[in-house]
Amino acid sequence: MILREGDIEIEFPDTAQVERFDVPSKHGLTHCMKAVDFVVTDSGRTFFLEIKDFEHPAAPPDRTSADAQRFLTGQLNEDLKHKFRDTFLYKWAEKKLSDPPWFVLLVALTDLTEAELLAQQTELQRILPVSLPETVKKRWKQPLSSGCLVFNMETWQRHFPAYRVRRKSAKDSSPRD
Amino acid sequence: MPVESVRLTNFTAFKKLEIEFSPGVNILIGENGTGKTHLLKVLYGACDVSQSTEGLAEKLVRLFLPSGNALGRLVRRQKGSATASLAVIRDGLTVRVSFSNHTKQASSAQTLGLRKWREKPVESVYIPVKEMLANAPQFRSLYALREVHFEAEYADILDRAFRPLLRGPVDPQRAELLERLRETFRGTVKTENEEFFLNSREGRIEFTLVAEGFRKLGLLWLLIQNGTLLDGSVLFWDEPEANLNPALYGPLVDILLQLHRLGVQVFLTTHDYVMLREFDLRQKDTDRILYLSLYRDPETDEIQHATSETLSELHPNVIQKTFGDIYDRVVQRALTGETFG
Missing domain, CATH: 3.40.50.300 (P-loop containing nucleotide triphosphate hydrolases)
Incomplete structure (x- = not known):
């Protein structure tokens, strides 16, 4: 099935369960709990998926570049941290957390290089928290998350070849085969 | 050109x-x-x-x-x-x-x-990878006598560094550039008998004791100050x-x-x-x-x-x-x- 967030589309196999999580009417608690965009379960992995499109064709350019700047300087990390934790709590209450979920951030920004993705990933791992100091590792019996990964569209495709990602606008404007 | x-x-x-x-x-x-x-x-x-x-x-x-x-x-x-x-x-x-x-x-x-x-x-000026100002004293005379096996750029950079500082008012653009540079290594550079010193808050420190990174920035300051750049x-x-x-x-x-x-x-x-x-x-x-x-x-x-x-x-x-x-x-x-x- 095809997951859509604005101009970004990701194709998941039919065996996957894809839930659009941040719908206020279905969620019921968005006034006091933050929510990631999607919760996807496939092949035994649960992903809390957040998509940030900083190059939406219809958005005004200075708006998106201001947002991109906020992302690059780590100002969105607080928001992402709460989205992860609140989604975790909600899913725990639903008794739908069999394995620690993955937090996956897909950032559509062509200028973003792997070095920057790595830097963002490392910082997010520190705050979610995913990477833990020694004192905590001794006390915690189970992790909150299986991992935190940050992708752009190109690296997403490289590491998840089975989940095709594309821009809806690119598909619409290309000539028919 | x-x-x-x-x-x-x-x-x-x-x-x-x-x-x-x-x-x-x-x-x-x-x-x-x-x-x-x-x-x-x-x-x-x-x-x-x-x-x-x-x-x-x-x-x-x-x-x-x-x-x-x-x-x-x-x-x-x-x-x-x-x-x-x-x-x-x-x-x-x-x-x-x-x-x-x-x-x-x-x-x-x-x-x-x-x-x-x-x-x-x-x-023109060529700044080699190895910072030379700390090793300046007597280097040029040894080089001229062919007593050291160093490539020419090491002697040349010292020649440029030793040029006297320009006198008179500095134009505002260069002045701003010099100030920005000074902020990075926190001082000014002075020469005395072929020896370089960093004049900073801590005092007058010989280049041999200054961090190599700061020496390089100090060199850049000198080259702008003395009109080479x-x-x-x-x-x-x-x-x-x-x-x-x-x-x-x-x-x-x-x-x-x-x-x-x-x-x-x-x-x-x-x-x-x-x-x-x-x-x-x-x-x-x-x-x-x-x-x-x-x-x-x-x-x-x-x-x-x-x-x-x-x-x-x-x-x-x-x-x-x-x-x-x-x-x-x-x-x-x-x-x-x-x-x-």
């Missing part, structure tokens, strides 16, 4: 190389052994002889130090006889030099165009980031861009991702930046080059690729392995 282009045939590692440069900032990347430093030295040698009475072939021997000062050893190594030829073009003028691999003396080389080349002298000069800097903490790369790039805007042509080599990215992020539309990549052709092993005005379009980019590899390994390790903590 900026350097416009270079043509090299059979010279050291190069079989055939022809590059057109930017009158602004030229940033060279490439794996070790792709000739970046040699290229910088050739260009610097050509610029330097425009202001001296030394021949270009002689200068090349002193810059490259082939064994026994045999010029012919700078010809690309191959079986049989071969000829190297070099041409540097600047402001419509070309200086050419050629020699065979049998050439023992620099004086036997064929040089063309040097007289006209000298009618338009250009000020002015509108029309050419700066060659091999790995400016060496011995500098990445926190200072941004301010350094800013200073290099300011120098460019003041009319200095810049050539630099770098191995560092942050340096490249800082240029990419700080350059303005009015700046003229050229990114150059030297690489070995996978089939012939010959050195080729690629250029781009934007960093993202530069291919191959070995620095970018290395980060790509690290990122891929980190993600793969997370997806396939233990990730608790």
Whole structure:
């Protein structure tokens, strides 16, 4: 099935369960709990998926570049941290957390290089928290998350070849085969 | 009068190389052994002889130090006889030099165009990777007596550093640049009997005790203060980031861009991702930046080059690729392995 967030589309196999999580009417608690965009379960992995499109064709350019700047300087990390934790709590209450979920951030920004993705990933791992100091590792019996990964569209495709990602606008404007 | 282009045939590692440069900032990347430093030295040698009475072939021997000062050893190594030829073009003028691999003396080389080349002298400075100011006392006299086996750029940089500071008011642009530099190493540089000192809040500290990164920035301050780096000069800097903490790369790039805007042509080599990215992020539309990549052709092993005005379009980019590899390994390790903590 095809997951859509604005101009970004990701194709998941039919065996996957894809839930659009941040719908206020279905969620019921968005006034006091933050929510990631999607919760996807496939092949035994649960992903809390957040998509940030900083190059939406219809958005005004200075708006998106201001947002991109906020992302690059780590100002969105607080928001992402709460989205992860609140989604975790909600899913725990639903008794739908069999394995620690993955937090996956897909950032559509062509200028973003792997070095920057790595830097963002490392910082997010520190705050979610995913990477833990020694004192905590001794006390915690189970992790909150299986991992935190940050992708752009190109690296997403490289590491998840089975989940095709594309821009809806690119598909619409290309000539028919 | 900026350097416009270079043509090299059979010279050291190069079989055939022809590059057109930017009158602004030229940033060279490439794996070790792709000739970046040699290229910088050739260009610097050509610029330097425009202001001296030394021949270009002689200068090349002193810059490259082939064994026994045999010029012919700078010809690309191959079986049989071969000829190297070099041409540097600047402001419509070309200086050419050629020699065979049998050439023992620099004086036997064929040089063309040097007289006209000298009618338009250009000020140039080459900052070598190893900072020299700390080792300055008596170095130049030893070098002049041929008592030390150092390449010419080490003596040349000291000559530039020892020039007296310019007197009189400094124009506001240069003053601002000098101030920004001063903030990075927190002091001023003074010379006394061939010894360099950093005058800072902590007092008068001899260069031998100052961090190497700060010494390099101090050198840059001196070169701007004494008029070596002015509108029309050419700066060659091999790995400016060496011995500098990445926190200072941004301010350094800013200073290099300011120098460019003041009319200095810049050539630099770098191995560092942050340096490249800082240029990419700080350059303005009015700046003229050229990114150059030297690489070995996978089939012939010959050195080729690629250029781009934007960093993202530069291919191959070995620095970018290395980060790509690290990122891929980190993600793969997370997806396939233990990730608790």
